[in-house]
Amino acid sequence: MGYKAQFRVWRGDDESGELRDYVIEVNEGEVVLDIIHRLQATQAPDLAVRWNCKAGKCGSCSAEINGKPRLMCMTRMSTFTEDEVITVTPMRTFPVVRDLVTDVSFNYTKAREVQSFTPPPDLKPGEYRMQQVDVERSQEFRKCIECFLCQNTCHVIRDHEENKEAFSGPRFLMRVAELEMHPLDTADRRDAAQDEHGLGYCNITKCCTEVCPEHIKITDNALIPMKERVAGRRYDPVVWLGNKLFRRSSKKS
Amino acid sequence: MTQVERHTYDVVVIGAGGAGLRAAIEARQRGLRTAVVCKSLFGKAHTVMAEGGVAASMGNVNSNDNWQVHFRDTMRGGKFLNNWRMAELHAREAPDRVWELETYGALFDRTKDGRISQRNFGGHEYPRLAHVGDRTGLELIRTLQQKIVSLQQEDHKETGDYEAKIKVFQECTVTDLLKDGDRIAGAFGYWRESGRFILFEAPAVVLATGGIGKSFKVTSNSWEYTGDGHALALRAGATLINMEFIQFHPTGMVWPPSVKGILVTEGVRGDGGVLRNSDGKRFMFDYIPEVFKDKYADNEEEADRWYTDPDNNRRTPDLLPRDEVARAINSEVKAGRGSPHGGVFLDISSRMPAEEIRRRLPSMHHQFKELADVDITAEPMEVGPTCHYVMGGVEVDPDTAAAKVPGLFAAGEVAGGMHGSNRLGGNSLSDLLVFGRRAGMGAADYVDSLAERPAVAQSDVDAAAEKAVRPFDPQGDGVEENPYTLHSELQQSMNDLVGIIRKADEIRQALEKIEEIKSRVPNIAVEGHRQFNPGWHLAIDLYNMILVSECVAKAALLREESRGGHTRDDHPSMNATWRNKLLVCSTDGTDVSVVEQPQIPMRQELFELFEIGELEKYYTDEELAAHPGRNA
Ligand SMILES: Cc1cc2nc3c(=O)[nH]c(=O)nc-3n(C[C@H](O)[C@H](O)[C@H](O)COP(=O)(O)OP(=O)(O)OC[C@H]3O[C@@H](n4cnc5c(N)ncnc54)[C@H](O)[C@@H]3O)c2cc1C
Ligand code: SF4
């Protein structure tokens, strides 16, 4: 049942750090987060780590395990062999605060830049009517637990600090798509997706989808359809004309 | 003088779960400058874990539902010990609070005619829980979070600053409330990341800090649930009520050991899942208490018919209130009819097609697959009781959420009274919305009424800072203590001695253990420095857990009856003379004292919503004299 595993955990802050080796007990059924907690309780009381639910629901415990972006609480020890060295490092795309904790404020900044849900002004609470089939598309995206693993993985920002300004990342492009597909949202979000959130940077590699612990089809169901909508708007002369007319008439009134 | 970062606000909300965010929205909409402080990242509070749904009598699935029925169910569930005014406000206002969420952007599951769908849950007479699959809490917290963002966008448009009127201080822990005379003057805490101190000067503080589950070993609660708000209120001079009532959810995971306690939503049973013992028998039919006999089916055929024809059949006893189910499971395991890992079986796989299970219970499917290697569409789950929710909390005024200390408000799990001795599933999320809003209003009215703002005394700030860093330089003369060790001793003792079944001598043992732990606290020593140091954080949280555990144990010892979330092996039945007695906890700084206090009798028109026959099971003859059924 129990055995001793070899762990290498990144220890340090935003200035310096190192991979430190630990030998630590592992019991049946445990996940990586359990082992990190055992390290805290027995060998490294000041090892910094974020976690809350321990059930894959809150998206706090994101890290890179043997280089793969994962939730520590959902990574079972049984997926490794007993003699494997398990390396745990913080998410690479965000600045380290300490040990496994990173500064994820980039994501909160981007969240704030997405125009909020904009319901029809005259629709009263209690009068909302939507069909299940119509809400399901946005519901898939609302499963997001904001673990930011997709943000961490996307190559547009992973090794390109300079793109962070212009690119909101898969999580928040998906938020734009979610609102765009909300049956009662009245805002047109296509220009913003392209111009403010950098949809054009995405070249649909699907790396974000691969790491999503909620198995949301970010690329196929959010990003590609969003790109199609943007393309439709930009190149469809009818839409273009309608837009012009609408803008003009709304200016007059 | 201590180095502290200072901020001035009108209202400081401690907690960013459903209750805190709803309170903050209200305070900001009333024009007040509002701070929200939370220990985790914004959007990660415990509310995110709620699964089953939010209870509101919208009547979308069964039009017979209304607030009176919801009120009755809530009082029944709490065994008539609830603060009836809170239960009334809650039942009346919950539908509006849920509909309001749709205007913030929430997307609940729908009925065929496009309205919000509602599901069955334990103790609720009609399908009443608005839900999104089994991730309702995530929807709720994300929606409120996004509403706060939308308010910040409005402020940005107006002032150029997103944080002009409402700012979230995340990963920041409050350790003390500060007062000016008898009134609240502010809150003191530290940034978890840097360990630096922070002071909020504010005339009003709303506590929305959630529960206390981390004082118990087997729990569905996260590290945040260390009873901070309960302890902050006590130390500031406020009172706690009903602390003996702790809800042990009947269905937590029991295997593997590292996930023991993690919740299996009641939605599994609401949607058709049934409990079985090792003989394959649906044992709940043997555990229907006298008071519930006419509401619950006594045979499998009727119980199964109820899912499709609830008007003509009684409901399945698998959906009895949680305390009943938890005790039943406990008895089955004790009688040797448990599952291999010490629980019982929860079977959904034989009850509906795999596809439907995956659609209705996606996160349960995922959770068991990933954490236990169990495919719930093909085999039963193993489940057992887990410490889940504390009914007890800060004693508040129902309408304004005001605590005994002027300027202090409390809402959500940290507040007491609403749920009486036992909370119904789904009634917490609605509680957060109803009383979160009311706390925001209460705080706003209070601030508006003030002639002058209270001031924080520097000496109080220095004292709070000195207390916080004590674990780096222990003052005790004994051997150094590791906070992790003390914590696990406390958890083990509370779990074993003040857990789901209690006895006077065991509770006394627990109290002795608490005294012993208290005497070791001055020796707690932590290593390292103040930057993101979990050992230090735990040392600080431990003060709170010890204080709160003492309240739980002392109140549990005094209440010599069994009711809801308090079961005394040595006093196994409910006693009508205890029904209207509340146990009120307060502290002098070191010890907890508990006194009895009578409950205010229910308003006549609410009293008359119940049949005399039902009330006779709970009330004394004297109390029933005024009921029209008695007069007739
Ligand atoms: C697994 C699970 C499933 C559940 N399912 C349901 C359900 O289906 N329906 C239902 O109605 N209820 C359910 N509940 C109960 C419900 O989720 C909780 O009671 C409710 O979410 C509590 O909300 P809250 O706003 O009071 O506190 P929380 O959401 O817990 O928030 C507490 C906040 O206070 C902050 N805080 C605490 N202490 C401090 C401090 N010292 N300084 C600063 N900040 C602090 C925390 O960081 C956090 O932000 C469930 C509970 C669990 C554990
Ligand atoms: S699909 Fe787009 S958003 Fe996703 S990882 Fe690739 S480039 Fe990034």
Ligand code: SF4
């Ligand atoms: S989309 Fe998936 S990977 Fe990205 S933040 Fe949300 S849950 Fe995490």
Ligand code: FES
């Ligand atoms: S701890 Fe919540 S997702 Fe891992």
